Amino acid sequence: MSNTNKHIVLKTKDLSIGYKTKKAETVIADNINIELHKGEFIGLVGANGIGKSTLLRTLTNVQNSLSGSIYINNKLLSEFQPEDLAKAMSLVLTEQIASKNLSVFELVALGRQPYTNWIGNLSENDITIINRSLQQTNIEALKHKRCFELSDGQLQKVMIARALAQDTDLIILDEPTTHLDMYHKAYILKLLQKLAKETNKTILFSSHEIDLAIQLCDKMIVMTANNVVSDTPCNLISKGTFNTLFPKDLIAFDENTGSFRVKK
Amino acid sequence: MQTSKTYKIPFLVLALILIICFIINISLGSVSIPLKSIFNSLFGTADNESWQYIIQNYRLPKAFTAILVGSGLGISGLLMQTLFRNPLAGPFVLGITSGASLGVALIIMGASIFGGFFATILISKWSIVIAASLGSFLVLLTVLIVSAKVRDTMAILIIGLMFGSITAAIVSVLSYFSSAEQLQQYIFWGFGSLGNLSWYELFIFFLIYCIGIILSVVSIKGLNTLLLGENYAKSLGLNIKQSRLIIIIATSLLAGTITAFAGPIAFIGLAIPHMTRQIFSTSNHKILLPAVFLFGAIVMLICDSIAQLPTSDYTLPINAITSLIGAPVVIWLLVRKRKMMF
Numbered sequence: 001m002s003n004t005n006k007h008i009v010l011k012t013k014d015l016s017i018g019y020k021t022k023k024a025e026t027v028i029a030d031n032i033n034i035e036l037h038k039g040e041f042i043g044l045v046g047a048n049g050i051g052k053s054t055l056l057r058t059l060t061n062v063q064n065s066l067s068g069s070i071y072i073n074n075k076l077l078s079e080f081q082p083e084d085l086a087k088a089m090s091l092v093l094t095e096q097i098a099s100k101n102l103s104v105f106e107l108v109a110l111g112r113q114p115y116t117n118w119i120g121n122l123s124e125n126d127i128t129i130i131n132r133s134l135q136q137t138n139i140e141a142l143k144h145k146r147c148f149e150l151s152d153g154q155l156q157k158v159m160i161a162r163a164l165a166q167d168t169d170l171i172i173l174d175e176p177t178t179h180l181d182m183y184h185k186a187y188i189l190k191l192l193q194k195l196a197k198e199t200n201k202t203i204l205f206s207s208h209e210i211d212l213a214i215q216l217c218d219k220m221i222v223m224t225a226n227n228v229v230s231d232t233p234c235n236l237i238s239k240g241t242f243n244t245l246f247p248k249d250l251i252a253f254d255e256n257t258g259s260f261r262v263k264k
Numbered sequence: 265m266q267t268s269k270t271y272k273i274p275f276l277v278l279a280l281i282l283i284i285c286f287i288i289n290i291s292l293g294s295v296s297i298p299l300k301s302i303f304n305s306l307f308g309t310a311d312n313e314s315w316q317y318i319i320q321n322y323r324l325p326k327a328f329t330a331i332l333v334g335s336g337l338g339i340s341g342l343l344m345q346t347l348f349r350n351p352l353a354g355p356f357v358l359g360i361t362s363g364a365s366l367g368v369a370l371i372i373m374g375a376s377i378f379g380g381f382f383a384t385i386l387i388s389k390w391s392i393v394i395a396a397s398l399g400s401f402l403v404l405l406t407v408l409i410v411s412a413k414v415r416d417t418m419a420i421l422i423i424g425l426m427f428g429s430i431t432a433a434i435v436s437v438l439s440y441f442s443s444a445e446q447l448q449q450y451i452f453w454g455f456g457s458l459g460n461l462s463w464y465e466l467f468i469f470f471l472i473y474c475i476g477i478i479l480s481v482v483s484i485k486g487l488n489t490l491l492l493g494e495n496y497a498k499s500l501g502l503n504i505k506q507s508r509l510i511i512i513i514a515t516s517l518l519a520g521t522i523t524a525f526a527g528p529i530a531f532i533g534l535a536i537p538h539m540t541r542q543i544f545s546t547s548n549h550k551i552l553l554p555a556v557f558l559f560g561a562i563v564m565l566i567c568d569s570i571a572q573l574p575t576s577d578y579t580l581p582i583n584a585i586t587s588l589i590g591a592p593v594v595i596w597l598l599v600r601k602r603k604m605m606f
Binding site (some may be wrong): 013060062079082083084085086087089091095096097098099102106107110111113114116118119120164203 | 332346349352374401481482485488489490492493495496498499501502503541545546548557
C-alpha cells in the first residue's frame with residue numbers, strides 16, 4: 001500500500017506513556033510509533049489494564065506523555081492552543097454527560113462551541129452542519145427528544161453526531177460499544193466505518209470487540225504487554241499478533257474465523 | 265446553543281408579573297396608602313408629604329433591594345448548580361454565608377470575649393456590613409487559592425462545606441460566652457432584612473451586583489459547555505480553570521454583597537433555579553439566566569409582601585418566609601414533574 005502521499009492526521013514518534021509521580025515513573029507502554037491517515041477507521045484493542053485508556057488520554061492531551069512526541073496534522077500536540085485543538089480533534093468519552101435535560105439538538109449544537117461567538121450564537125452555517133451531523137447518524141427523528149428519554153444506543157449516536165458537528169479531522173472514541181447489545185455494537189461500529197469513508201475523517205476507537213474490529217477496521221492498533229503494533233487486520237492475523245493478546249490458558253485465536261474461541 | 269422553541273411569551277408574562285408584584289409590594293405596609301397616591305408619590309407629585317416620604321425613602325428602596333436580592337441569589341445558585349453539577353448546590357456552598365456570619369458574630373459578640381479592639385467598634389449598620397463583607401471575602405480568598413491548586417471541582421465543594429462547619433463552631437463558642445442581648449442581636453441579623461437600606465447603600469449594593477451579573481453573562485457559553493461535564497468541556501476548547509474562577513468570583517460578589525446588606529437569606533438561591541428549569545424546561549443558560557433573574561425578583565417581592573403581614577404593624581423575618589412559602593412550592597413542582605433536572 002502506498003500511504004506515503006496520503007495526509008497524516010495523527011503520528012506518534014517513540015512515544016512513551018505512563019504515570020509520573022515525584023518519586024518514580026511508571027512506564028505503561030513505550031516505543032509507540034503509529035501513523036493514522038485521513039479517512040482511516042482504526043480500532044485500538046488490548047487486554048484490560050494494558051494501557052488503552054492511558055494511550056487515548058495521552059493522545060487527547062488529558063495526560064502528559066513521558067517522552068516522545070505526538071503530531072496532529074504535522075503539528076506537535078503540545079503546541080496546540082485549547083481552542084485550536086478543539087477544531088482538530090473531537091472526543092466521545094465513556095463518561096456520562098452531566099445534564100441529561102438537554103435536547104438532542106442542543107447537545108449536538110454544543111459541538112459547534114469552538115466556532116461560535118462569546119455567547120454561543122449559532123450561525124446559518126452552524127445549523128447546516130448540525131443538521132448534516134444528525135442526518136449522517138440517522139437521528140433526525142430524535143432531534144427534539146431529551147437525552148434522558150434516549151436508550152444507550154441512541155445516546156451513543158447522539159454523542160457521535162456531536163463529535164461530527166465539531167468538524168474535526170480526527171475523532172477519538174473511548175470504548176463506544178460498552179453497555180450496548182450485540183446488534184448495536186455492530187451498528188455503531190458499522191456507522192463509524194461508514195462515516196470515516198463518507199466524511200474522510202480519521203476515526204480511532206478503543207474496543208473489546210476484537211472480532212468486529214477485525215471485520216470492519218482499515219487498520220488496528222494492538223497493545224500487548226511487550227509492544228504496540230499497528231497494521232491492517234489481515235497482516236496482524238498472519239503475523240499471529242492476536243495470539244499474544246491474552247494469556248493462553250482460556251481462549252485461543254482462530255485464524256480461519258478471525259475470532260476468539262474458548263478452549264475446551 | 266440554540267433552542268428550537270421561542271420564549272418570548274413566557275418572558276413577557278414574567279416581566280408583567282414582576283411589575284405587578286412591584287406595585288403590590290410598595291402599596292403594602294403598616295400605613296395604608298391609596299393606590300392613586302402611591303403612583304403620585306412615585307412621580308413626586310403626592311398630596312401627602314409623609315406618604316411620599318414613606319414611599320420614596322422606605323418602600324421603594326426595600327422593593328429594589330428585594331429585586332436585587334432575589335435575582336442575585338437565584339443567579340448565583342444557578343451558577344453553582346451547573347459548576348458543581350449538583351442540584352443541591354446553592355449560592356452558599358462556597359462558605360460565603362459562613363464567612364459573613366463569622367464576621368458579624370465577631371463584631372456583635374466578640375466584644376465580651378476579646379474586649380480591647382472589638383469593644384471600641386460601634387455596632388452600627390455599616391460596621392456589620394463591613395464585617396460581613398470582610399468575612400465572606402476572606403473565605404472567598406481561601407477558596408480561590410485552593411481552587412487554583414485543586415483540579416477537582418468537587419473538592420472545592422467539600423472545602424466550602426468544611427469552612428461552613430468551622431465557622432459554625434466558632435460562632436457557637438462565641439455565643440456561649442456572650443450576653444442574651446448580644447445573642448439576640450446576632451439572631452436578628454440571621455433573620456435577614458430587606459428594609460433599612462438608604463439610597464446610598466443601595467447604590468453601592470447595585471454597583472457590586474452589576475459586576476457580578478456581567479461576569480455571569482460572560483460565563484453563559486462556558487456554563488452551557490459545562491453541561492456536558494468537565495472532560496467534554498475541555499475537549500471543546502474551554503479553559504476550565506479560568507471559567508471556574510470567573511463563575512466563583514461572580515457568585516461570591518453576588519452572594520457576598522447580598523449577605524452583607526440583607527443578611528443570610530435562605531432557600532431562594534437553591535430553589536429559584538429549579539423552579540425556573542421546571543417552568544421553562546430547558547437547561548440552556550442563555551434562556552435560564554434572564555428567566556432566573558425575573559423569577560427570583562418576583563418570588564422575593566412576593567415573600568416580602570407576605571412578610572409585611574398586610575394591615576398589621578409587625579414584620580415577619582424574611583428568612584422564615586422564603587422557606588415557608590418556597591419549600592412547599594418546590595416539593596409540589598417535583599412531585600408533579602417527578603424529575604429533578606439540572
